[in-house]
Amino acid sequence: MSDENPNPNQYPLGEPSVLDYVKSLFRFGDGERIHLPSFVEEDARSTHSILTRPEELPVEAESPPLEQVQDQPSAFSLPPSTPSPWRSLLAFGLALIGQRTFEPPHTSIEIGIAFYIAAFLVLGWALSRGEWTLPSLAPTSDRTDPLTYRGLPLLIGLALGAAAFFTLNDNLFTKLNVTIWILSIVFLTWAFWLNKSSLQTTFRSLISFFQRDLWTINISRWTMLLIAATVLVFFFRFYQTASVPPEPFSDHAEKIFDVYDVSQGQTSIFFPRNTGRESFQMYWTLLTAKLFGTGLSFLSLKLGTAILGFLTLPFIYLL
Secondary structure, eight states: OOTTOOOGGGSTTSSOOHHHHHHHHTOOTTOOOOOOOOOOHHHHHHHHHHHSOGGGSOOOOOOOOHHHHHHSOOTTOOOOOOOOOHHHHHHHHHHHHHHHHTSSSSOOHHHHHHHHHHHHHHHHHHHHTTOSOOOOOOOOOOOOOOOOOOHHHHHHHHHHHHHHHHHSOTTBOOHHHHHHHHHHHHHHHHHHOOOSSOHHHHHHHHHHHHTOSOOOOOOOHHHHHHHHHHHHHHHHHHTTTTTSSOSOOHHHHHHHHHHHHHHTTOOBSEEOSTTOEESHHHHHHHHHHHHHTOOSSHHHHHHHHHHHHHHTHHHHHHO
16 A cells, blocks of 8 residues: 555555544544545546546537627526606605695695705705606608609699688688688698508508407506506596686686677687687687587686697697
8 A cells, every 4th residue: 555554454455444534533642544645636537538438528518708608698687677766756746745735725835835845855866866867869760851742732722722811801710711721721731641551551451450350458557657647637637627716817708708709600710809819719618618518607718728738638748
């Protein structure tokens, strides 16, 4: 054996066993301890290569480059989470509480001002934390406007527009000039309308849609958020419309007089009362009074204005 074992007859098998090694650990004094030789990885490899045939050696897979591994997306990677804008929501809640304290009959100006100050402070905190960040602009594409138009509808629309200009005289709407005016708008729109699909294709798509036996409605979280925002806007537009504001001012009273003139057949284009006003609100208020049965009242003015404000919501969303 080796120099560490000078007496080969001490061990029956010619070399120490595991039990002999354990016994040597508990020997004290002059007792001989068995020392294990240091493990050399190179010797183990050489022994492995000697005892193993070449075709039996395990083939190590070639590891891909580090850059390639880093570029590969992980199958378990999670999408980046968007932090919740809780500071902005907290500022909004504080502002609502502050506004509530100003409402009659129990008003508390000092508490309301304190809540508004707290709301502005929290809002500044939210801005400093980057909760109010604008999204990146959509990529622009360079393309040439075809500048196409339909010649015949353009000529007809221009002719009808000139005729409407000369017939809309005497500050009165008539059946003739309104018809000519609407037709001129229709033909001019048709002249410059760039439709991506033909009317026949659109009509066929509508028919196939209504002929389906099963309709599938998919509602996402964003759709639910839009519905909730629409309900919130509807609530604030129409809540207590009959009582807020409680009484009309002189401007409202004169508008009701103009609506009364329209109801009596005076279809004016421009209303000179109260330094002059456009006519759309007068006709719209009369239509609202007829549809909802509110009559020539202050409620008809408020209800018509609230409806128009609510109808602008999709256009505000598209901005």
